Amino acid sequence: MFSIVRLIKHDGAGPLRAFCDVAVGPHLLIKGIRVIKGRGGLFVSMPRQLSKNGRWYDAVVLRTKESRDRFIELVLDAVEQQLSAPTPCEANTESADVQRA
Helix, strand or coil: CEEEEEEEECCCCCCEEEEEEEEECCCEEEEEEEEEEECCEEEEECCEEECCCCCEEECCCCCCHHHHHHHHHHHHHHHHHHHHCCCHHHHHCCCCCCCCC
16 A cells, blocks of 8 residues: 655754655655654654644644554654665675675
8 A cells, every 4th residue: 555655865964864755556645754863763754834823734644543553664664774774885895695675
């Protein structure tokens, strides 16, 4: 049902760790999902909109706990795998028979 279409690791200063886009089936693409490092670890932040009253609201809402949990697990697993992957410089020092996903 959900699949990661694009994942960009963010190595800059601050709590942002990654951006990603997630497809929901063949008909919907959610762009601009952020993965943030908070006090309790990594968490997923959905795309948001600023309202006229100055408050932020999620632009995308997963309506059931099961779909939310599955979505968050997919995103965090992909990001943690990407964060633990070696950088291109480190990859050049590894054995040639190591296969990458």
